[in-house]
Amino acid sequence: MYNKSLVSYFRRNSKTVNIGGIELGGENPVRIQSMTNTKTSDVDATVEQCISLYKSGSEYIRITAPTFKDAELLSEIKSKLKDKGINVPLVADIHFSPKAAETAAGIVDKVRVNPGNYIDKKRFEHFEYTNEEYTNEIDKIKENFVPLINICKKNKVAIRIGSNHGSLSDRIMSKYGDTPLGMVESTMEFLRICVSENFFDVVISMKASNPIVMIHATRLLVKTMNDEGMNFPIHLGVTEAGNYDEGRIKSAIGISSLLADGIGDTIRVSLTEKPENELPVAKLLSDMKFEVDSNLFQNSQLPEIGIFDFIKRKTFAVKNIGGDNLPVVIADYSEENNIVNKNTLFADFIFVEEKILPNINSGSPIIVKFDNYKSIENTYPYFSYTEYNDSNNKSDELNFVEADESFVNDLQLSKLSSDQKTVFILNLNKTKSPLHFARQVFYLLLHNKIENPVVLKYENNNNGDKFLVETASSTGTVFIDGFGNGVYLKSKSENNKKIVNTSYSILQACRARTSKTEYISCPSCGRTLFDLEETTAKIKEKTQEFVGLKIGIMGCIVNGPGEMADADYGYVGSLPGKINLYKGKEVVKRNIPENEAVEELLMLIKKDK
DSSP states (O other): OOOGGGTSOOOOOOOOEEETTEEESTTSOOEEEEEOOSOTTOHHHHHHHHHHHHHTTOSEEEEEOOSHHHHHHHHHHHHHHHHTTOOOOEEEEOOSOHHHHHHHTTTSSEEEEOTTTTTSOOSSOOOOOOHHHHHHHHHHHHHHHHHHHHHHHHHTOEEEEEEEGGGOOHHHHHHHOSSHHHHHHHHHHHHHHHHHTTOOOEEEEEEOSSHHHHHHHHHHHHHHHHHTTOOOOEEEOOTTBOSHHHHHHHHHHHHHHHHHTTOOSEEOOOOSSOGGGHHHHHHHHHTOOOOOOGGGOOOSOOOOOOSSSOOOOOOOOBTTBSTTSOOEEEEEOOSGGGOOSGGGOOOSEEEEETSOOTTOOOOSOEEEEGGGOOOOTTEEEEEEHHHHHHOOOOOSSOEEEEEOHHHHTOTTGGGGGGOTTEEEEEEOSSSSOHHHHHHHHHHHHHHTTOOOOEEEEEEOOOOHHHHHHHHHHHHHHHHHTTOOSEEEEEOSSSOHHHHHHHHHHHHHHTTSOOOSOEEEEOOOOTTOOSOHHHHHHHHHHHHTTSTTOEEEEESOTTTHHHHTTTOSEEEEEEETTEEEEEETTEEEEEEEEHHHHHHHHHHHHHHHO
């Protein structure tokens, strides 16, 4: 449940962990990091990319070490970086091999292990355990994990216990399913071993390609740690977020939702692009401020809101807004210079402010300022809160009313609960923290039993990454809480095509409305067996028509089948130049030549349609 502390902002009190001389957690700033995608065996290329990432602002750099030989090469990489005057902390990314982890722990500053495949197995098999058998399995984990802890203690090396939604072990899956609870329990097994061994230089992460799962798992982990007296720092990231706008939007929603809760000590934005592109996005997120207007929320009582499960706020329907309807998208045509691609703009409503512009031919309903409103079919008035109270020029079907500070502090709000022809437009600008302001307003509506639909309005006049990150963080976070029945974005720097596409991408990232194909693509690393960025672009170009379909594009078989477990189809590197194709969790074609695999994937999808 939310408590009053989550209505205001506070930073979670986490333990400080020293990683190669750069402290993480406590009162330190939120750190940003990235990961190389060169072959670890290509030492010179890995060194050069580490230098590039360091110059781009990466405070820690992760390098994959899937084998003992790769782990040994970390020493040469570290030595060459020091020779060039680069002392950035290095993190070894380990899968499956305790021997590789133990070797790396004598070289790097942090070792990342995945509880799902470090000792446990992932073969998509179901097992039944007695309590004794389950305890024996945990004892086996301890037996294999303690040697790594002892080496890390000796060398003052930190450990990141990084659980991923798609790579939970068969043992955890058999007991808890592929759930946030399973992620938490998988992590806590390793954490309890660390505590029992008096080892506290530990960082935790809970990652998923679905931002909702990532957010709920992390919140549940924090609660579970609190209950057991633990306060380890948290690494945040949405894994396999994809590329371009969608990757940035997914990452922004997942990461900023938790930062707004005061959770998060370091972040990595995982993009299917060159890793240097991740750092400006991470920096935008780490710099976000979450301040609250304390005078806007006067009620001491709060309704009970679940933070570990998605619970949508109950609303009545006003035409196609609210109730069981999908969230709507409103496009703004109030400025002549923002009218572009009008015939391809598929927004649910068009706002024109003063008059119906003759060159709009979208076929969508029109919204106009209330004093220009006339009872014309498919046209509806827009009011400020005070204008609505005083006006008689209202629609008999649908009225849009913008909510502001006067709305929040009006003691007569409850009278609106009987007005079932009104949709509120919640303006998230003019507030220090859009998410906290929105929470305050929605708590107020719940407290007064007001069930009118609410559309989120947000204007951001930046462009590029800053527009995407700030817009997604300010609106998508609200949908994650189960609030909001639509989105209305504005910008003087981006055209309407980009703005409307961003609106739909935000809703899809929040699992609120599906309007396009979804891609679960990994960010690439030294294990990757093909050009992920180029291949992802090819697959996107050929599969955009399959609205609602989820396609996984994974660089290797280490994490690929697990991480894309909820995808409908998968494209996974199996050997150099070879691809396995998946339908759900099942391999349907093996070792296809890479130059044929995209077309084979397309044929497989079309065959099932």
